[in-house]
Amino acid sequence: MIPNQLALMRREVWEHRSLYVTPAVVGLIMVLTLLTAFVFASGYQEIVDIGIVGAQNLAGDTHRRAAVMAVLLGNTAPFLLAGAILTVFYSLDSLYAERKNKSILFWRSLPITDAETVISKLLTSLLVIPLIAFVVIVVTHLLILAMTGVFVSVKGGSSMFLIWKSAPLLDVWAGLLVITVMLPIWFSPFIGWFLFVSAWTKRSPLLTAFLPLMLVPTLEYWVLRTHLIWDAILSRFQQLPLLKGIDAEAFFDEKEFIASADAVSLIAHIDLGKFFTSPAMWAGVVVTGLFVTAAIYVRRYRDES
Amino acid sequence: MTSLVTARNVSKHYGPVRAVDNVSFDIEKGRIMGLFGPNGAGKTTLLKGLLGLTDCDGELSVLGLDPFRRRKELMRNICFIADVAVLPRWIKVTQLLDFIEATHPNFSRSHAEELLGKTKVRRDAKVRELSKGMVTQLHLSIITAIDARLLVLDEPTLGLDIIFRKEFYFNLLNDYFDGERTILITTHQVEEIENLLTDIMFINDGKLLLNTSMDSLPDIFVELATTGENADRARGLAPIYERDVFGKKVMTFEGVDREKLHGLGEAHTPSVADLFVAKVKGAAA
Numbered sequence: 001m002i003p004n005q006l007a008l009m010r011r012e013v014w015e016h017r018s019l020y021v022t023p024a025v026v027g028l029i030m031v032l033t034l035l036t037a038f039v040f041a042s043g044y045q046e047i048v049d050i051g052i053v054g055a056q057n058l059a060g061d062t063h064r065r066a067a068v069m070a071v072l073l074g075n076t077a078p079f080l081l082a083g084a085i086l087t088v089f090y091s092l093d094s095l096y097a098e099r100k101n102k103s104i105l106f107w108r109s110l111p112i113t114d115a116e117t118v119i120s121k122l123l124t125s126l127l128v129i130p131l132i133a134f135v136v137i138v139v140t141h142l143l144i145l146a147m148t149g150v151f152v153s154v155k156g157g158s159s160m161f162l163i164w165k166s167a168p169l170l171d172v173w174a175g176l177l178v179i180t181v182m183l184p185i186w187f188s189p190f191i192g193w194f195l196f197v198s199a200w201t202k203r204s205p206l207l208t209a210f211l212p213l214m215l216v217p218t219l220e221y222w223v224l225r226t227h228l229i230w231d232a233i234l235s236r237f238q239q240l241p242l243l244k245g246i247d248a249e250a251f252f253d254e255k256e257f258i259a260s261a262d263a264v265s266l267i268a269h270i271d272l273g274k275f276f277t278s279p280a281m282w283a284g285v286v287v288t289g290l291f292v293t294a295a296i297y298v299r300r301y302r303d304e305s
Numbered sequence: 306m307t308s309l310v311t312a313r314n315v316s317k318h319y320g321p322v323r324a325v326d327n328v329s330f331d332i333e334k335g336r337i338m339g340l341f342g343p344n345g346a347g348k349t350t351l352l353k354g355l356l357g358l359t360d361c362d363g364e365l366s367v368l369g370l371d372p373f374r375r376r377k378e379l380m381r382n383i384c385f386i387a388d389v390a391v392l393p394r395w396i397k398v399t400q401l402l403d404f405i406e407a408t409h410p411n412f413s414r415s416h417a418e419e420l421l422g423k424t425k426v427r428r429d430a431k432v433r434e435l436s437k438g439m440v441t442q443l444h445l446s447i448i449t450a451i452d453a454r455l456l457v458l459d460e461p462t463l464g465l466d467i468i469f470r471k472e473f474y475f476n477l478l479n480d481y482f483d484g485e486r487t488i489l490i491t492t493h494q495v496e497e498i499e500n501l502l503t504d505i506m507f508i509n510d511g512k513l514l515l516n517t518s519m520d521s522l523p524d525i526f527v528e529l530a531t532t533g534e535n536a537d538r539a540r541g542l543a544p545i546y547e548r549d550v551f552g553k554k555v556m557t558f559e560g561v562d563r564e565k566l567h568g569l570g571e572a573h574t575p576s577v578a579d580l581f582v583a584k585v586k587g588a589a590a
Contacts, residue, residue: 007407014400015393103393108358110408111380303319303359 004112008120009128015097016090019129023136026082030075031143038151045155052157064166066264071148072141072172073266079140080183083133087125087184091194092205094121095295104299114300118195122292125191130180137180138173168265175266182242182275189236189284192291199295199302241278244271307334309455309487310355315363316511317350324350325361326511334454337488337501341581342508348491349387351508352459355489356385368454381411384448387459392440394433398426401447409451417450420480438469445473449481456481458490462497470497477501499577507584514584523574527558528583531570539569546583557583 013019041048055064095118098104107117145167149159184191194209201208217230262268275281310332317325325347332338342348354361357372357379365372370379392401398421406414421428424442432440441461448456458477462470478501482488492498505522507514517525531539536554540547542565544556557575558566566572575583 004408007404010407011400011404014397015395098393101394102391105358105387106392108376109356109380109383109385110405111377111410112408113377301360303353 004116005120005123008112008117009124012094012120012124013128013132016093018086019090019124020132020136022082022086023079023133026078027136027140027143030078030140031147034144034147038147041151048155052152052155052162055162056157061166062264064162065168068145068163068167069172069264069266071144072167072169075140075144076137076176079133079137080180083129083180084187087129087187087191088194089206090129091121091125091191092198092209094124095195095199095299096201096205115296118199118292118296118299121195122188122191122288125195126184126188127181130184134177134180137176141169141172171265171267175270178267178270178272179242182272183240186240186242186275186281186284187236188288189291192288192295196291196295196298199298235280236284239280241281242270242272242275244269244274308332309334309368310489311364311366312355313364315351315354315361315365317347317354317359317361323511325354325508327363328508328511328513330506330513330516332487332489332504334487335484336503337482337490338504338506339495339498339502339577340489340491340506340508341495341577342491343585346509347511348508349459350511352385352387352457352489352491356383356457381409382454383457384451384453384455385457385459386441386444386448386461387457388461388463392432392444395431397431398428398443401432401443402428405447405451411452412447413450413452417446420446420449420476438465441465441469441473445476445481449476454486456486456488458488458492460492461490462492462494470494474498474501495578495581496576502577505577507581509585509588514588515580522580525560526575526580527561527563527566527572528575528579529556529558529566529570529572530554531556535569539566542566545587548582557587 055067098107108114145163149163152162153159194205197209198205213233217227217233220229221227308331310330312331313329315325315328316323328347328351340348340351350359353359354365355367355372357367357374357376360373367379368382372379396404402414402417405412405417421443424439424446426435426439426443426446432443435443445461462473465473474497477488490498490502499519502519504516504518506516529539529544530550530553532553536556539554539556542558542561545559546557548555553570557580563572
């Protein structure tokens with residue numbers, strides 16, 4: 001089972017090069033954008049000087065830590081967005097392409113069950129895509145900090161003091177690892193639905209997947225005058241039970257940044273206990289299981305002739 | 306003899322259409338069975354049933370397993386090449402070998418490499434870069450390197466030129482077949498494989514028309530080329546099919562003693578292709 005899963009997931013990466021090309025391109029774009037920004041900023045020596053002097057003398061450690069952290073997290077958001085889009089397209093394609101290009105019978109001629117195959121596609125969405133994205137995020141963070149360090153040094157600042165000593169790298173990375181792995185689990189009902197559509201639809205998986213997401217809630221409202229399905233979909237996007245609420249007063253009083261060093265931490269804001277005791281999360285896992293089971297069933301019982 | 310495949314009253318319906326209709330047969334170990342039928346006769350459906358790709362009614366056992374319910378175990382000991390089961394075009398040859406090595410317990414990587422060494426298939430090429438003939442060579446090399454007990458070939462040489470076709474069957478017999486393994490093959494190019502077969506089955510409209518060994522063909526079937534009065538007398542012996550060839554009447558007889566036909570014309574054993582036409586058209590008449 002496990003050796004098969006590893007081989008199957010490796011197969012997915014071979015087939016879908018976008019799994020690593022997409023985050024790599026996002027990282028490249030961010031690095032190039034930063035580079036452009038530095039070149040541009042070099043034309044305004046005074047402003048850069050004021051910035052560096054200000055950062056060195058005025059702000060405290062916690063301020064610097066918060067500033068670097070904001071940069072790192074800000075640079076992470078595009079990866080999460082790209083990862084989400086990638087997951088949608090990957091999972092919609094994963095069981096559709098093999099039927100369209102007629103290789104499904106070849107794959108089924110090997111001693112691998114349909115369940116193993118479908119689960120490998122689920123695990124690719126839940127683990128492979130996030131882990132590849134995480135590695136690229138870490139590399140991009142290092143590149144961004146290194147480039148900023150060089151820029152600061154060239155402009156007469158201390159990169160060690162301003163950047164490397166201030167960067168809460170381990171905290172940010174540990175937090176991001178948790179987030180990149182937990183986010184797909186939280187959104188897994190959608191992944192399950194996409195896998196099912198991918199296994200089932202005869203044409204246009206994208207349309208087949210998204211139309212019901214709009215039509216079914218509309219129909220529910222017309223017929224029953226309720227909006228339970230719509231609420232369920234919406235709540236996935238509004239109520240992620242993974243982060244502790246941020247108390248703005250702990251960070252700012254009327255005009256000053258007053259957070260303690262401990263508060264400037266990503267890990268400190270993650271609440272795994274809340275995540276794993278969330279009924280909504282577990283309900284989602286059950287829905288995912290149902291869709292994945294349906295996808296396995298369709299792949300196994302469908303007879304194209 | 307041990308039966309590798311046992312089918313008893315196997316049927317498969319698609320709505321009102323009976324693709325396979327109450328078929329029973331056995332395939333013994335070490336045989337090369339040819340399965341012939343016109344398009345839409347139910348060949349592919351029957352093969353899918355044997356390979357566990359579709360669920361059939363009746364009793365079907367392949368290597369002692371229910372193929373649909375135990376497909377994974379079955380696939381350790383069965384290989385198949387089907388025109389409809391194409392190799393994925395995006396994959397590289399090395400990746401394909403890596404994948405099968407990782408997932409198939411009976412696959413010998415070194416044997417596959419050795420067989421591929423005799424071809425022009427480049428290891429770093431993607432399947433989409435190979436010609437159709439080379440893809441078939443690749444596929445045959447892979448399944449030859451799998452120590453399987455039953456090989457199912459469904460139109461394996463469709464779309465290949467004559468040189469590749471001849472080479473395919475040459476390699477099949479030399480590299481794959483060792484008397485222990487069993488082959489089930491379907492093709493429209495009957496003439497090209499008839500001398501490799503040990504057994505034949507004909508299927509039409511989902512029903513089995515014939516199931517016999519090649520050795521017993523001469524005892525069952527006679528083809529008689531005759532003219533004039535002899536033709537009328539021969540007709541009295543109830544040929545299953547009659548056709549005109551260059552002014553002569555050519556009749557096919559089933560289960561008629563050759564002695565009775567003696568003196569009525571030239572008698573010989575029909576080719577599989579001619580017999581196939583006689584059985585299919587004769588059954589329709």
